[in-house]
Amino acid sequence: MSLAHGRSYLAIPGPSVMPERVLAAMHRSAPNIYEGDLVDLTAQVVADLRRVAMSTGHVAIYITNGHGTWEASVANLVSRGDKVLSLQTGRFGHGWAAHAAAMGVTVEALDFGLKTPVDPGRVEAALRADKGHEIKCVFLTHVDTATSIRNDVAAVRAALDAAGHPALLAVDCIASLACDEFRFDDWGVDVMLAASQKGLMVPPGLGFLWVSEKALAQTRAADLRTPYWDWGPRLAPEFYYQHFCGTAPTHHLFGMAESLKMILDEEGLPQVWARHRALARAVATAFETWGQDGDIGLNVADPSCRAASVTAARIGAGGAERLRAWCENRAGVTLGIGLGMAAPGSAEAGDFLRVAHMGHVNAHMTLGVLAVMEAGMQALAIPHGAGGIQAAAAVIAAEA
C-alpha cells in the first residue's frame, strides 16, 4: 500500500518549498511594465536584496538560474586569458570553474575534496606564489550543495589580505543565502551570487549578483561582456527596462517582494538563520543516531562546517537510493539525490542522498521527513541505530 496521497513534500535542495503567500502574490494579471507600481516595487526588492545579503553594494537582477549567475559573474569580472583561482569543495565549485574555462578564462583550481572545507592556509600560499598578480578573482562556494560543506568566507577573505593579493573575492551563496549567516560588507566580499529558488523561496527564474564598489572599479576593462550579461545598465539603469535588459520578470518580482518581507520584516534575518541551524542540527542528530548501528553517516564530520540548508549523507549498500524511492512512492516525501559523490554506475552510486531544509521549512516538516525516513529504513530492513527520531525531537524541544 502507498501512503503517499496527501500533500507531497519536496525535500530537495531547490526548488525549495514556496510559501502560499508567495504563490498568491504572483497569482494576478501583469502590471504596466513602463511606469507605476512595478517601478516602486522593484526599487523595494533591490533595497531588500541588499538587506538580506547585509550589503551596501550594488545589485543586478537577471532572468536566469544559478548557472546563469556563474556566467554573468565571469562575463563581468574577468577578460579572456585572465586567471581565476577556483576553490572547490564539491560539484558546484567545479561547475562555476567549468563555465569560466569554457569562456576562455584560465582556471587555477584548489580542490579540497568532498569532505572538508577550504583550507585558508592553502589559499594564502597559492596567492603568495602568484607574484605577478595574474589571479584576478577567487571563486568560493559558500555552501556546496552536493557535499553540504559550508566554507568560512571571512577566513578566505583573511587569506587574501594576509597574502596582500589584490584579487577580488566572489562567493556563490545560491544554496546558503537566507539560510546560513552571510555578511557581504563585514566579510569583505566583492561579488556574491544567489538565485530565487532556494532560501529565497520563490520559483526558479531569477539570479542575482551583489557587487562591491571595488569590484566595479577593478573590472571596468573586462572584455567578456555581451549586451545581455553586462551588469552595467542593470546596476544603474537609466530607463526601467535596463534593469532586466528587456521585459521585467513581473511575477517573480511580486513573489520576491513577498518573500523578502517574510524574511526581513516578519521573522527577521537572525531568526531565519537560527531556525535553519536548529533544523540542520535535528537532521544531523538523527543521522548520527542511525549511524550508531548501521552503515549510515553524515558527509561532513565537523559540525562547524555543515550547511544549515542541506545535509548530504551516505547509506551503504545502495540503501540511499532504495530509501529515496520508498519515501517518494510510499510516503510522499522526495529526498535529494546524491550529487558527484560516486561515479554513475559504480557500486557506490546508490549510497548517497541529501535532505534539504532550506527556505519555508519548519520543525514539523523536518521531523516529518526524518520520521518518514526512519519508517522507510524499517520497511526496507536497512540496519540503523534506534532512537533517531527521539534524538531529533530532543533537539527541536531544546531549540523551539
Ligand SMILES: *Cc1c(COP(=O)(O)O)cnc(C)c1O
Ligand atoms: C543550485 C545551485 C547552483 C545552480 O543553480 P541552478 O539554478 O540549478 O542553475 C549553483 N551553485 C549552488 C551552490 C547551488 O546550490
